[in-house]
Amino acid sequence: MGAKRGPEAPQQSQRQLRVGEALRHVLAELLTRGAVHDPLLAEAAVTVSEVRMSRDLRHAVAYVTELGGDLRGDLLEALTRAAPYLRGEAARRIHLKYAPTLSFQVDPSFAEAARIDALLARERASLERAREDDDGPG
Numbered sequence: 001m002g003a004k005r006g007p008e009a010p011q012q013s014q015r016q017l018r019v020g021e022a023l024r025h026v027l028a029e030l031l032t033r034g035a036v037h038d039p040l041l042a043e044a045a046v047t048v049s050e051v052r053m054s055r056d057l058r059h060a061v062a063y064v065t066e067l068g069g070d071l072r073g074d075l076l077e078a079l080t081r082a083a084p085y086l087r088g089e090a091a092r093r094i095h096l097k098y099a100p101t102l103s104f105q106v107d108p109s110f111a112e113a114a115r116i117d118a119l120l121a122r123e124r125a126s127l128e129r130a131r132e133d134d135d136g137p138g
Helices: 014-032 039-043 073-094 108-135
Strands: 046-053 059-066 101-106
Touching (some): 073 101
């Protein structure tokens, strides 16, 4: 499944959205409660921002980030190693006919939001400087 985010992403059905949201809740709970026995994941604050399901609900892409910054590569590897366990737990808790295969991707939306904030702050500072120059001695 080529998961795309944003306006070019294919529209998901209500069923895909419902299952994706249920899976997001389960993954978030498992990761925050330390259910995964991996020291890297136990010490990290990983956020699952979205889960996109394939049409047949057999594949899921979880978009993740680490609180306070970008997701480190070693955390993405740890999540990939934990995927079979997380898949089994999710299938047990959600009661799906098929447990979806899980893959994890870094959520780009937080980095994009930070980039936009920086651009806006720079523009505000530029406007303030221009205003001060206009109001200066003269």
